[in-house]
Amino acid sequence: MADKVLMKGNEAIAEAAIRAGCRHYFGYPITPQTEIAAYMAKRMPKIGGTFLQAESEIAAINMVYGAASAGKRAMTSSSSPGISLKGEGISYMAGSDLPALIVNVERGGPGLGGIQPSQSDYYQATKGGGHGDYHLIVLTPASVQEMADLTALAFDLSDQYRVPAMLLADGTIGQMMEPVVLPEESASKVEKPWALTGTQMARPHNIVNSLYLVPEELERTNLERFERYAEIEAKEARYESFMMDDAEVCVVAFGIAARVSKNAVVAARAEGIKAGLIRPITVWPFPKKAIADAAPRVKGFVSVELSMGQMIDDVRLACGCAKPAALCSRVGGMIPSPDEVLAAIKNMNGGNA
Amino acid sequence: MVVFEKPKSLTDAEFHYCPGCTHGIIHRLVAEALDATGTEGIAIGVAPVGCAVMAYNYFSCDMVEAAHGRAPAVATGIKRSLPDHVVFTYQGDGDLASIGMAETVHAAARNENITVIFVNNAIYGMTGGQMAPTSLPGQVTQTSPYGRDVKTAGYPIKMCEILSQLDGPEYIARVAVNNVKNVRNAKKVIQKAFENQIAGKGFSLVEVVSSCPTNWGMTPVKALEWVENEMIPYYPLGVYKDRSEKEGV
Numbered sequence: 001m002a003d004k005v006l007m008k009g010n011e012a013i014a015e016a017a018i019r020a021g022c023r024h025y026f027g028y029p030i031t032p033q034t035e036i037a038a039y040m041a042k043r044m045p046k047i048g049g050t051f052l053q054a055e056s057e058i059a060a061i062n063m064v065y066g067a068a069s070a071g072k073r074a075m076t077s078s079s080s081p082g083i084s085l086k087g088e089g090i091s092y093m094a095g096s097d098l099p100a101l102i103v104n105v106e107r108g109g110p111g112l113g114g115i116q117p118s119q120s121d122y123y124q125a126t127k128g129g130g131h132g133d134y135h136l137i138v139l140t141p142a143s144v145q146e147m148a149d150l151t152a153l154a155f156d157l158s159d160q161y162r163v164p165a166m167l168l169a170d171g172t173i174g175q176m177m178e179p180v181v182l183p184e185e186s187a188s189k190v191e192k193p194w195a196l197t198g199t200q201m202a203r204p205h206n207i208v209n210s211l212y213l214v215p216e217e218l219e220r221t222n223l224e225r226f227e228r229y230a231e232i233e234a235k236e237a238r239y240e241s242f243m244m245d246d247a248e249v250c251v252v253a254f255g256i257a258a259r260v261s262k263n264a265v266v267a268a269r270a271e272g273i274k275a276g277l278i279r280p281i282t283v284w285p286f287p288k289k290a291i292a293d294a295a296p297r298v299k300g301f302v303s304v305e306l307s308m309g310q311m312i313d314d315v316r317l318a319c320g321c322a323k324p325a326a327l328c329s330r331v332g333g334m335i336p337s338p339d340e341v342l343a344a345i346k347n348m349n350g351g352n353a
Numbered sequence: 354m355v356v357f358e359k360p361k362s363l364t365d366a367e368f369h370y371c372p373g374c375t376h377g378i379i380h381r382l383v384a385e386a387l388d389a390t391g392t393e394g395i396a397i398g399v400a401p402v403g404c405a406v407m408a409y410n411y412f413s414c415d416m417v418e419a420a421h422g423r424a425p426a427v428a429t430g431i432k433r434s435l436p437d438h439v440v441f442t443y444q445g446d447g448d449l450a451s452i453g454m455a456e457t458v459h460a461a462a463r464n465e466n467i468t469v470i471f472v473n474n475a476i477y478g479m480t481g482g483q484m485a486p487t488s489l490p491g492q493v494t495q496t497s498p499y500g501r502d503v504k505t506a507g508y509p510i511k512m513c514e515i516l517s518q519l520d521g522p523e524y525i526a527r528v529a530v531n532n533v534k535n536v537r538n539a540k541k542v543i544q545k546a547f548e549n550q551i552a553g554k555g556f557s558l559v560e561v562v563s564s565c566p567t568n569w570g571m572t573p574v575k576a577l578e579w580v581e582n583e584m585i586p587y588y589p590l591g592v593y594k595d596r597s598e599k600e601g602v
Contacts, residue, residue: 024434050433054426055459062423062456066430069417070397074430092420196415196431198395198438205364207409209418 004179009147010035010077012180013103013167014043016148017075020155021187022101023049024074026063028056028082031115032171033105036077057082061089061102068098069208071195073155073188077103079171080121081112083129090164091130095210097194097225099158101151102136103167105174106306108333116333117171119255122310125168126284133222135229137165137236138284140254144178150281152183157236159188161228168283170306172256172335232285239287240279243269247276249348250294252315253304254280256335261304264341268349275345283311291318300324300348304341307331324348360384362393366410373566373573376404376472378530379539380411383443383470386544387414390551392439397431399424403445404478422453425460428467439550441468447477450486450510457512457558462521464555468546471512474563475584482568486510489587494568509587513560517593524549524557525594531564531580535590542592554597562588 007015014036017025025040037053044051050067054060060076067074078086083104093100104125108118125138137157139150147169154165199205212218240258243265244250253261258279268275278294280287291301300323303312309327316325328344330336362384370376387393396414400406402421409416419427424442432440449457449471460467476494477483483496487509491500501509517525524546528539539561546557562584564576571579592598 024430026430052429052433055455058423059426059429059456059459062420062426063430063433065419065423066399066417066427066432067434068430069427070431070434072434074434088420089423096418196397196417197435198397198415199393199413201394205413206415207417209409209416211406211418 002181002184004181006177007144007180008035008175008177009141009144009169009173010105010175011039012144012147013077013151014039016151016183017101017155018043018047018049019183019185020073020152022073022075022155023047024067024072025050026052026054026060026074026076028054028060028078030079030082032107032174033077033079033103035174036103057085058088061086064100065089065093065098068093068100069096069196071192071197075101075103077105079105079107080109080118083121083124087130090136091132091134092210093164094134094136095132096208097162098164098208099162100164101154101158101167102164103169106168106170108331114333115171117256117306117335118331118333119170119257119306120308120310120331121168122283122305122307125166126286126314134225135163135284137161137163137232138168138282139165140168140281140283141173142255142258142279144173144176144180147173148180148182152186156189159190161232163228163232170255236282237285237287237289238281239290240281241290242277242279244276244278244294246274247294247297248274248299249276249302249345250298251275251277251302251304251341251345252280252291252311253277254283254311257304257306260336260338261341263338264345267338267342268345273345273349286314286318288318291315295319295322298323299350300326302326302328302341302344302348304336304344305329306335360388362387362396362413364411364413368411369407370404371567373564373576375530375563378536379470379472379561379563380408382540382543383441384412385540386547389544390547392547392551395437396439396441397435399428399431399440399442401442401444401448403448405443405445405472406479408443422448422451423456424448424453425456425465425467425469429460429465432465432467439547441470441547443470444472445478446473446475446485446487450512458516458519461516461556461558462519464521464523466550466553466555468550469556469558470543471558471560472563473560473588474565476565476568478565478568489583511588513593516558521556522558522594523555523596526592527560527562527588527590529562529580529585529590531562531577562590
């Protein structure tokens with residue numbers, strides 16, 4: 001049994017990535033994710049891997065594009081403004097069906113924003129972010145343990161479906177120290193016959209490409225990709241359900257907001273309010289079924305977010321607006337307190353507890 | 354006896370290039386260099402955005418299509434993953450000297466062990482003839498209809514001159530393919546740029562002064578004359594940096 005070690009969330013991502021067989025890291029400095037780059041800079045040269053500080057986020061994601069097209073497990077990490085710059089490369093990777101891991105340790109925005117935690121890149125992460133019709137597999141850790149576990153899972157899912165994966169974290173989980181059991185060493189579980197490994201004069205040349213000038217062909221690639229997306233939506237939505245069995249008010253929150261919300265749910269129960277929590281672990285695919293299943297049994301939903309209300313759209317869509325949904329949020333690097341969440345739960349409960 | 358044949362490193366796909374365009378010659382020279390070095394089976398090429406966007410259909414080695422200007426970064430990712438493979442980019446002037454300037458300069462500064470083929474025809478060809486970073490002063494294009502005015506549009510960028518100032522790169526050279534003598538020399542220089550990589554020497558860039566009869570609005574013959582009389586005087590041919598020569602290696 002592996003021992004527990006005390007680590008920062010960002011470091012847990014880095015070590016878990018290495019254990020998942022990632023030997024190619026390309027990054028560019030930005031707060032609050034710098035520990036990932038620093039960890040990689042220390043470790044990669046010792047294990048025959050690549051740490052490369054690129055000239056920009058744009059270059060870094062294109063280096064990932066190159067390494068991924070060579071069939072390697074590769075990653076980059078950044079924070080919100082840097083992820084915007086990576087948008088071009090991410091779209092190309094989606095269009096070329098390349099697996100890779102992109103970590104976004106979110107900070108407040110828009111623009112240069114701030115350096116404190118945020119979840120305001122939810123739309124960008126879950127609705128595409130770059131140009132064209134595409135999705136990423138987006139995982140949202142709520143603890144240092146999940147920073148490690150979901151990093152390993154992200155590489156596996158990305159390889160399996162040939163869809164780039166994003167770890168959507170926030171500055172709090174990134175900077176927080178907690179005990180963590182690191183995942184076992186692993187490697188890609190799938191063959192990559194499409195990878196650029198040189199023909200060795202033994203097979204026709206492989207081409208990694210997202211250009212299709214014939215409309216019928218481009219349509220076909222989009223349709224094929226969306227068949228894979230449908231399979232991902234059917235099989236890979238993950239969430240944690242907390243005190244939902246008899247819940248009448250359903251809080252929906254991920255990441256650091258979910259940890260605050262859990263305290264608020266417990267406090268609500270202590271006051272006799274039947275509150276529960278659905279914590280999405282994947283936000284794309286969004287756990288629609290969990291929300292839809294809860295809808296008939298609850299008075300309403302409270303979406304707790306570090307944004308002006310982005311995930312709440314998916315909550316409403318998932319339940320077909322069958323029940324009211326209220327937003328409880330702080331932005332700009334602020335985090336809602338358990339009392340603020342509790343007040344929102346009471347309000348949704350009708351103030352009759 | 355076969356006295357002339359297609360290089361093995363080219364596929365049978367027909368080029369889409371305009372009549373009189375020199376991309377065809379340059380493709381052939383690159384393929385001949387792969388043949389001569391016996392590296393087709395371990396070569397990975399990076400196609401640009403621009404006229405050569407579909408180069409991935411023409412070279413018979415493994416190929417990837419990069420975003421506009423990002424080919425050196427993509428090539429870096431591949432080379433770092435597969436250091437024993439031969440990795441090259443094939444880029445135009447808008448791609449390499451405008452939108453991809455940072456990627457070009459930094460790959461050179463890192464002495465990334467890749468080969469870069471830079472086709473300079475002083476115009477954006479694929480989008481229909483707009484002013485390029487290398488368009489000459491006074492050159493008429495769709496976006497400089499009164500001629501490139503250096504007061505508002507600035508001066509052309511001389512990549513070999515810039516890159517040869519860096520400590521990083523191994524080999525920086527400029528050639529042309531407007532006549533037989535220049536083609537023969539270009540063939541030698543391009544082959545050397547690949548041999549450098551195979552020997553592990555580092556970043557080698559060959560700028561090929563090229564023509565674009567279609568967007569220059571000239572006949573192919575006139576275009577080659579324009580290369581000789583206007584382009585080459587502004588972009589002098591030669592080896593701008595050769596570290597092994599300097600160090601007597």
